[in-house]
Amino acid sequence: MSLSTTPQPGPTRPELLAAMLRIRAYEERIVAFHAAGPFPNVCTSVGQEAAAVGVVSALRTEDQILTNHRSAGHLLARGADPGRMLAEVMGRSTGYCQGRSGTLHISVKELGVVLTSTIVGGELSLAPGVALSRAMLGGEGIVVCFFGDGAACEGIFHESLNLASVWNLPVLYVCENNQWQAFVHRKETMVGDHVAPWAAPYGIDSLTVDGNDVESVRKAALHAAAQVRETRRPFLLEAWTYRQRGHMEPHDQSYVDPAELEAWMAKDPISRLEARLLADGELTTADLEVLHAEARRAIDEAAEFASTSPYPDPSDLAAGVYA
Structure with missing residues (x-):
């Protein structure tokens, strides 16, 4: 399927790089926390930054994730906010x-x-x-569902795609393979x-994209999201990427x-975009050093905020729990 070439407003290439650097700095801080002492186990996504930034940068505020x-x-x-995210993990x-949720159940209503x-x-x-719910409420908002190739091997993957197709639901399925x-x-x-071809029997269009090229991911996600908005039918986008670290910190990768x-x-998606920006004369080595420093500083501040935040009061233990 050909991609739309219509220019779309959005982040600049340096801004896409900055977003990936912030994610990498956040995950590297998680790794450092583990190395320093007791810390909750966390599943990192080092190496998959382009898939996340490329897709999310193509969404609108009314979309849900x-x-x-x-x-x-x-x-x-x-x-x-990385500070509030780290605080939740801690x-x-x-x-x-x-x-209450840690990293594995977090939700952020105000961000959809x-x-x-x-x-x-x-x-x-x-x-x-x-x-x-989106379909019944109306509007142009769509639902974006991220999952991995492991989840695609579960029966619920097929049930979900089948139901979304039968009911004509505005879901952008994103498989980070x-x-x-x-x-x-x-x-x-x-x-x-690839997982993308598995959508065809359900009458769902699909596309596989280089998940380590943030510009390609964004272009594909813009195309896919636009189709879901227009048709109000599901679409499956597969980002072909790689998890650079173990399944969960602090697991090794001996296997x-x-x-x-x-x-x-x-x-590596960050190195690839950096090389492209340098080759095109859009950024200098000094510019890259500044972007790296800004990302580290933001996460330093987040870590300080989280580390000095109080634990919940025991009297709030049952808050939000309903019988």
Whole structure:
């Protein structure tokens, strides 16, 4: 399927890079916290920044997002405060969910982030319901559901796509195919490399894009989102990317073929965009150093905020719990 070439207003290339750098700095701080001492286990998405920034930058404020356990990139790209995110991971009262959700269940209503599901495929089971609500309420807003290649191997993937197609629901399904399903390579669980073709039997259009090229992802996401808005029918976008770290911090990657990891590291999405900007004369080496420093400073401030925030008061334990 050809992509629309109509110019779309949006972030500049340096702004896309800055967004990816902030995500990388946030995740690297998580890694550092683990190395320094006791810290909650977190699933990072190092190496997948282009998929998150490319898709989310193509969305509108009225769109809603359902995401999974590797959600930090989606949240930060949407504009979430890294301080409140870290506070939530640390179980502090200043977190987005007052420390109740941790990283695996976070939601940010004001940003349209309906939920994060730690259950593999859990967000797929809820996407049709959220989209049905959107359809009944009217408007141009769409529902964007992020999931991985592991979730695509679950039965709920097929149930979700089937229902969205039968009911004509405005869902943009985004599969971040990062090659690894926890500790199992996708080649052990899938016949064929890609998830996108699995949409065809349900009458759903699909597209696979280089998930480590933020500009390509954004262009594909703009096209896909526009089609969902116009037709009010689902679309499946597959971002072909790679998870550079273990399934969950602080797991190692002893099970990963070193040659595979090296090959994908050479396709790092941040390094690729930096090289392109330097080659095109859009940024200098000094400019890149400034962007890196700004990203680190923002996360330093976030870490200070989260680390000094109080824990919830025990008297609030039952708040928000209903019988």
